[in-house]
Amino acid sequence: GSKQSTITKFFGKA
């Protein structure tokens, strides 16, 4: 199976 990742896993706070 595959798991949905999130944007915040890749992009940090500016």
Next chain:
Amino acid sequence: MLELRLLQGGLLKKVLEAMKDLVNDANFDCSPTGFSLQAMDSSHVALVSLLLRSEGFEHYRCDRNVSMGMNLNNMAKMLRCAGNDDIVTLKADDGSDCITFMFENPSQDKIADFEMKLMDIDSEHLGIPDAEYQSIVRMPAAEFARICRDLSTIGDTVLISVSKEGVQFSTRGDMGTANIVCRRTTTVDKPEEDVIIEMEEPVSLTFALRYLNSFTKATPLATQVTISMSSDLPMVIEYRIEGMGYIRYYLAPKIDE
């Protein structure tokens, strides 16, 4: 004082239609550069980034940087009251808790004012790194929308694989499987129909189709869509808004457990 006058009001209507299903409330940031927005969907799987550059407006006055919180559904409802050919002006006084949308019809004999309450929205901007993507596909926006719609009748996710020869979209569901390949085209007479592939490395990633279908609400804004992918980054789906800027959607991939 903020006053932004846009001759093609229909464009702003399309922009709202392209965001309102993905994001409920968001801050619009207004600066001398332009009118912009960055917001995530409620599950933080997708992010939308909009830029409408000041040069694209017929009149653009923004005395100081302001952030205005709006409910996108309500804003879309108000903009639906504007004609597609209307001139739309956005106005807000300093410190005001509302924004006015003014619609003028092309013959300038009907002028409408709609005032909408602003909201306080706690949101933080994410830093989007300037990345070199491993594979970039440019293809007709309508074709991409069709593929996402068709595949979502079969499955929930799509595997997008880019090679030098083309881009493949695959899905599987209870009833069976589907594969659509778009070959790289070489015609030069109709660039808007071309499929162009710039590939440094082949990439294969899986994404949830329901987000892609939501992004394709931006199809009326552009004839072409650009899909950028790298194995270690969210994909970027970009619709360029001619003479104004862009709407970009970032989507986090599905990762094998």
